[in-house]
Amino acid sequence: MTSILPIAFLLLSWAIASILSPIVSSTTETPTPTPWPHQFHSILFMNYSGSLQKIDLWYDWPNGRNFNIMQDQLGDKILYDLEWNNGTSFFYTLDSTQECKSAQLEVGILRPDWLDGANYLGQQTVNGFLCNVWEKVDFIWYYEDVVSKRPVQWVFYTGRQAHVMTFEVGAVLEDAKWQAPVYCFNKKNKSLDVSGTLRASVLRRHSQGFCSKK
Numbered sequence: 001m002t003s004i005l006p007i008a009f010l011l012l013s014w015a016i017a018s019i020l021s022p023i024v025s026s027t028t029e030t031p032t033p034t035p036w037p038h039q040f041h042s043i044l045f046m047n048y049s050g051s052l053q054k055i056d057l058w059y060d061w062p063n064g065r066n067f068n069i070m071q072d073q074l075g076d077k078i079l080y081d082l083e084w085n086n087g088t089s090f091f092y093t094l095d096s097t098q099e100c101k102s103a104q105l106e107v108g109i110l111r112p113d114w115l116d117g118a119n120y121l122g123q124q125t126v127n128g129f130l131c132n133v134w135e136k137v138d139f140i141w142y143y144e145d146v147v148s149k150r151p152v153q154w155v156f157y158t159g160r161q162a163h164v165m166t167f168e169v170g171a172v173l174e175d176a177k178w179q180a181p182v183y184c185f186n187k188k189n190k191s192l193d194v195s196g197t198l199r200a201s202v203l204r205r206h207s208q209g210f211c212s213k214k
């Protein structure tokens, strides 16, 4: 009786192995980044050489708009970076300083598939999550949770890190919040620096095909 047991185990493991083998071979294919959901809200903690910043990111592809609402750690100034897919960008405050800078760019907002063509680098545990890691044009390193497929972090070639704190798929900011203030339209105020935003960074590399053509 006891001698049958090892054989039974052998047969069982052979049976399991043959069932699993198609799955195993498909998981050994090179993973590709999950396209961004067409609408989501995400809270990002940014770290640039120890300077911390919070970004409220509202990505809204069907409506052709993207919002970064930015605040430095313990900062009392909130910066609004509103981007339209027609290439128009508004960068402003909503406090008494009434600062606004607008820009007309050659490209629209990031496409949901903007990570297409990224190079797979393997798996790494970051912030406690096992991630698939990709790199695109030596510009961005992108970390996606292996199980949930949600982004965990991305890191720019400058060392600037974005840590994804929340990722609410389908969340949409109400239309009224997408209205740039009136002083964006009646005067030119160039006092704001737009260099830190994702789109601004991407723009410097847009020839590599990151953004949608307008």
Ligand SMILES: *[C@@H]1O[C@H](CO)[C@@H](O)[C@H](O)[C@H]1NC(C)=O
Pocket (backbone or CB within 6 Å): 047, 048, 049, 050, 051, 159
């Ligand atoms: C921020 O990034 C620096 C490296 O640039 C690192 O030494 C530091 O620990 C990070 N701080 C936080 C709060 O993640």
Ligand SMILES: *[C@@H]1O[C@H](CO)[C@@H](O)[C@H](O)[C@H]1NC(C)=O
Pocket (backbone or CB within 6 Å): 084, 086, 087, 088
């Ligand atoms: C792009 O769209 C925004 C929002 O509708 C608008 O304010 C802006 O004037 C448009 N820009 C151009 C160049 O049409």
Ligand SMILES: *[C@@H]1O[C@H](CO)[C@@H](O)[C@H](O)[C@H]1NC(C)=O
Pocket (backbone or CB within 6 Å): 097, 098, 099, 100, 187, 188, 189, 190, 191
């Ligand atoms: C732009 O905003 C800055 C900062 O509040 C202010 O000092 C400056 O006078 C403004 N410029 C114009 C043209 O309104």
